[in-house]
Amino acid sequence: MITINNFVKVKTLAEAYQLNQKRTNVVIGGFMWLKMGNRKIQNAIDLSGLGLNKIEETDDEFRIGSMCTLRDLELHEGLNNECQGALKEAVYHIVGVQFRNGATVGGSIYGRYGFSDVLTCLMVLDCYVELFKGGIISLKEFAKKKYDNDILVRILIKKDSRKVSYQSQRNAKMDFPLIAVAVAKKKNNIFVAVGARPMKAKLIQKSGCLSEQNPSQEEIAEFADWAKGQFSYGSNMRASKEYREYLAYVYIKRGVKEVLKDDH
Amino acid sequence: MRSVNQPVRKKDAMSLVTGQPVYTQDIAPKDCLVVKILRSPYAHALIKEIKTESAMKLSGIECVLTYKDVPDKRFTLAGQTFPEPSPYDRLILDEKVRFIGDAVAIVAGDNEKTVDKALRRIKVKYDILEPILDFRCAKDNEVLIHPEQNWRSLCNVGADNKRNLCASGEEKHGDVDEIIGGCDWIIEQTYHTKANQQVTMETSRTFTYLDETGKLTCVTSTQIPFHVKRILSNALELPESRIRVIKPRIGGGFGAKQTAVTEVYPAIVTVKTGKPALIVYTRRESFIASSPRHENEIKVRIGADKNGIIKGIDMITLSNTGAYGEHGPTTVGLSGHKSLPLYGKVEAYHFRYDVVYTNVMSAGAYRGYGATQGIFALESAVNELAEKMGMDPVQIREINMVREGAVMPAYYGETLNSCALDRCMAKAKEMIGWDEKYPRINLKNGKVRSVGVSMAMQGSGIANVDTAGVLIKVNAAGLYDMKIGATDMGTGCDTILAQIAAECLHCSVDDITVSGVDTDVSPYDSGSYASSTTYVTGNAVVNTCETLVEKIRDKGARQLGCAIEDVEFDGARVYQVDAKESINLKDLTVAVGSDKELSATELFCSPVSPPPFVVGMAEVEIDKETGKIDLIDYVAVVDCGTVINTNLVRLQTEGGIAQGIGMALYEDITYGESGRNFSNSLMQYKIPTRLDVGRIRVGFESSYEPTGPFGAKSIGEVVINTPAPAIANAVFNGVRVKVRELPITAEKIYNGMKQKNI
Amino acid sequence: MIIKLWVNDKKITDEIDGDAILLDFLRDHGCYSVKRGCETSNCGLCTVLMDSKLVLSCSTLVARADGKHVITLEGLQEEAKEFGGFLADQGAEQCGFCSPGLVISVLTMVKELKNPSDREISEYLSGNLCRCSGYMGQLRAIKRYLNQKGAQKNEIS
């Protein structure tokens, strides 16, 4: 059970940061994950008065406030055009509309959950996390970082016209994924992120790995086989390690085919 | 027919869709104590020491009860007619805990926060015992789950607590070894069905209070109000006359509320404190300490002659009842009784079973009640037989299925008076396009579409046991008040029974008011389970109406000054057949000079339990590379005799099929090594969403059941039985993989495909 | 803390705990249509509108509703009757426990989606679980309702 003594709607990020330095104080995102925990919170830090619930689009990037909801991601046209609907595909299986109206981008990324579709998908984009103290770092770096007391302010996605594919497999349609695979291609760079292994998503990148023109099925399969080997896998009640590893291979292969599709 | 076989709106429909406060928690008094349970962290342990003082000290805590505070007399929570076949193996709180989640202490206080705090302050020391977690090792294990002296089995069900047996037995007809030995084709396989949760959207909940006379009143979300009365009387050692049970609208049953899961807790608090008390199970509690389906392992051996005629069936069921025996002895019987009779040409059968105690949550009743498990096993085996013989699985059923008029030795020797199974099969085939689609169609995208089939049956109430009472009274407005003891759990039985009454009384359904169940005023009913309501209570309605019409005619005749033979009743008035005189019902009700109240009450108990039938066909799509499976289409054609309410029967069918789909594809209660239940939330135990069920289509082929009300049989349970075997069959027809253990996951399909390629 | 909000257009000022949950608050204020079906935000029984958006009241802190307009089915009785009539005609409310959350979601969906296909309807409502009905009857009711509102031109089967 979770208890909260004080609810503090902060006026500035600095105030939020200040409060967050104490272990008994906690930033509240959508509260969906937090509320299931067992914790005594002294001060709940609410960022909803800071205007962080907007997605701003500039010429070269998207700036997504940490209080934006997953539903905002899903419905944002510019963003989904940029990633060819991959983000929409990544969040669409998450519980339901009401849920996605509540769950935040900040909570989803800060949490760095093993099962996260959102993290997996964003990772293959040119994506950065803006932290109040830590400044701007790549999502890849952030995912590896230890949990600390910083405040996640925004997610930044650079527009660089990469081609993106997102796939997941689930037992029931609205369950957690038992594997999540994102693939992107920029020029001759291929990015692959695999999440729900069931460990959290990790990114690998390889350039010049596939012949420029029309790689053969074998070449793609070979690449997928290599790529899946760059990740570790585990078993839980949803799937075994072996099955996950195999699925990673299949979906990397399919993802690569997808991002190569209109190229030639 | 005017009221029967119509899509009449449910009587409570508009209050439900507009969100009126009609459920247990909505109507609980504001000053109820909050009741919560401290639960065991061990699968098997003895309480060595339990300290409650510090919890008691909290202001706002009214009582903290432990095993020291409850009667030491065992009882069962199973909602069954006395003497219950389920063993008396429970105490409200016991010194010994038998699964992770078993009750250790009851805390009641003014508000939830304080009660939670008190729970944390109770300090318990346990002597940890070795648990039995694998039900295959339970029988004759040296670890005993119920060694206690005062454990009791009231009925002759082969129970033996010194062997961890909740029940065991066997039945046979003919010499199965000889018959199968002489067969050309034999299949012998083992099938495993898992424990599943009913997942009623309203979890179990109850409030209790003492009325002005000191009577313990229990308002509860239950399917079995009359049994709850007896269970409370047993558990609390109070006379039944001091207990009253009321059932308001309930948010789903499916068998979950056929066990008195929550009632004893607030009841003992009210008895001890004199104060009203409320317990509302969390979803978590309803997942870890409730009454799910019995896990079964079923060995099936069937033999057929060279033409595919099934001659003999041998079935051995091992059933896991968990820590306590609720519904253990009876569910297991249905695994045989409601599967074996589907095959009408069987010359010999042998059915053996053991029901064992283990250290997991106690099982209970879930729609299908054992039949679901037996049908998965037998139907899967028949599909394997068809495959071995190179026969279409539809055809093997067509030549073997039971037909109208057959005597069914495996079904208590009953004669089958109504059966449209053959027509159901023909219609299902047509609806799904079997001949075009069987066995599979390969798609261009690496996927395959395939179809599969299964048949199923159930009963209509428990013969010679289920009893229903109905009371109908003409009120001062000349309309009818009907009281039934059967519980409407959303199934619409209040409406269905009103339709039957309206048909008998020649009036409109709106002229009949049905009140909720209150054991102080409603006539006795053994409860809404075993698919008993339409058939058993429906018959009681018909009989009551007949008696009532007699009384109306009698009173009318006397008012008109003639003999009863000279008058008829047309729903509005009593009139003389050969003359002009008549008197309308309203006037008759208030007519003076008569001491007879216009009311009638009848009880009904059926000597038979006519089975409804279903044919189910599934169309699935499987990714041949990953094994990922999607359900595309599900067709079910039902024979439940005359359909009383076309809408409600369709909905019952669609709902049961969706539950069957969940069971087939992903529902599974999983335990860790120490016996911890991982499936403890809707996040970890997935039920189908509307994106999972594909398309469900329902057809009807009605037979006419001569013993049923207007030819009806029951429908509630049979509908859950076909999806698991039909989907398993579709998987086989698509990718030649046999999945014999539920649920049928993509990973199992993939593993099967991989093995075949090696 | 003291908060001020509107529940079904009625202004409420109240002193609440920092961890008070909107669902409990609404029930305490007489909105019994709001039901709890889980502790993990999965079931959708508790769905209400907050500033015109569907939210899970079980996962919303009352503090977050400060200054906002919350609507429950109690505040949408006419609309509920209108759509509810279609459910009733299908017998698609069985136990009815999921009905309030479903009805409020459908009433909102109608405003958000133009001419939705069956698939889009099911996607929009996938967070509203129902264990009784198998969902088909609800879909039939929704399609007939949309059709009557002229919001769906699909054929009704």
Ligand SMILES: Cc1cc2nc3c(=O)[nH]c(=O)nc-3n(C[C@H](O)[C@H](O)[C@H](O)COP(=O)(O)OP(=O)(O)OC[C@H]3O[C@@H](n4cnc5c(N)ncnc54)[C@H](O)[C@@H]3O)c2cc1C
């Ligand atoms: C039933 C259920 C099913 C789910 N299924 C999926 C799924 O299938 N796929 C998927 O990808 N996800 C899934 N999720 C996760 C969900 O999408 C969210 O990621 C999760 O709920 C966290 O988001 P939130 O807004 O609720 O965060 P909260 O619960 O509010 O917070 C989560 C953590 O992040 C911290 N935090 C929040 N915001 C900030 C910030 N700005 N700065 C610093 N720290 C912050 C909090 O302190 C907390 O530790 C599921 C969650 C639930 C409850």
Ligand code: FES
């Ligand atoms: S109560 Fe289940 S989602 Fe809110």
Ligand code: FES
């Ligand atoms: S009608 Fe019972 S849960 Fe939907």
